[in-house]
């Protein structure tokens with residue numbers, strides 16, 4: 260039995276999406292920029308996908324720029340706005356301290372080139388306080404970037420309120436919605452943002468394809484230059500099969516029913532672990548949270564050892580952000596939340612997705628108490644129940 264509880268790292272491609280990709284690869288192989296029949300057919304595939312993505316997030320098709328995924332979309336938003344607004348004298352960038360590395364490392368790179376940066380704090384709930392943003396804003400703030408849902412703990416940020424604060428100071432607002440799309444409703448107009456990143460492989464689409472939504476009129480300079488693809492906003496022959504497979508329509512259809520099902524499954528998993536394994540606690544606020552994610556600390560247990568022990572039982576979980584796995588660095592998200600150092604190293608993330616069942620939750624719950632007890636006995640740790 261193999262159980263996959265790591266859907267925030269990536270998801271399996273939906274079989275219907277995989278079929279679409281395979282068909283487009285062989286049948287619609289034209290270059291979407293070509294004038295002839297083959298090119299026009301490929302362009303029609305792009306147009307369809309663009310309309311699906313736009314419908315999913317409450318946008319206009321012309322506002323969607325296809326990219327190679329979440330990392331490129333985040334880079335494009337931040338570097339693109341920084342470059343576009345540099346001549347206006349706006350030299351300040353703001354992000355939350357619990358962003359994905361795609362945002363954090365990009366901001367640090369811009370800081371080395373003379374930009375002022377502010378990283379907003381969060382408290383133990385893992386939620387950015389609007390007052391902290393209001394305090395950090397200055398007249399030269401170019402862009403504020405706060406993720407919609409956090410990849411490690413799942414908390415949903417008060418984006419509409421934060422975006423309103425940025426708008427009052429005429430700064431642009433970017434949200435990384437890579438972890439919210441397909442899990443909770445995402446509507447650009449309701450959120451009131453200017454730019455939004457998404458990535459197909461987080462909602463049962465293929466890897467290496469995503470999009471940046473750029474509100475009409477927002478000033479963003481292209482970072483990939485060359486041909487006039489994507490209305491000169493992102494050069495490079497489009498990944499037509501990948502874009503077709505982005506499967507936005509599919510995610511839109513499933514979000515309401517699947518969200519409720521996963522929420523019930525996640526809550527049951529969480530409650531059972533807290534009840535049966537002594538010395539456990541949920542990291543971050545329980546609400547508002549995406550329905551599929553939980554992050555739990557296990558007192559006196561090394562997260563890496565727990566991950567390996569679970570893997571030996573056929574259960575895949577994560578110690579946090581997939582990109583930082585392989586390093587033993589404690590999670591920057593849990594650190595920013597002020598969790599004490601043993602707890603940042605004792606925490607694992609379980610993220611559910613399409614296909615996960617009650618029986619899988621039961622299996623994990625039945626295995627965990629003994630695994631944890633064994634790991635604790637190896638180090639001689641004593642934990643009160």
Ligand SMILES: Cc1ncc(COP(=O)(O)O)c(C=O)c1O
Nearest residue numbers: 328329330359361410437438458
């Ligand atoms: C919140 C968030 N942003 C960005 C990314 C990067 O997306 P991609 O893997 O498509 O580059 C991830 C992936 O882990 C993510 O969770």
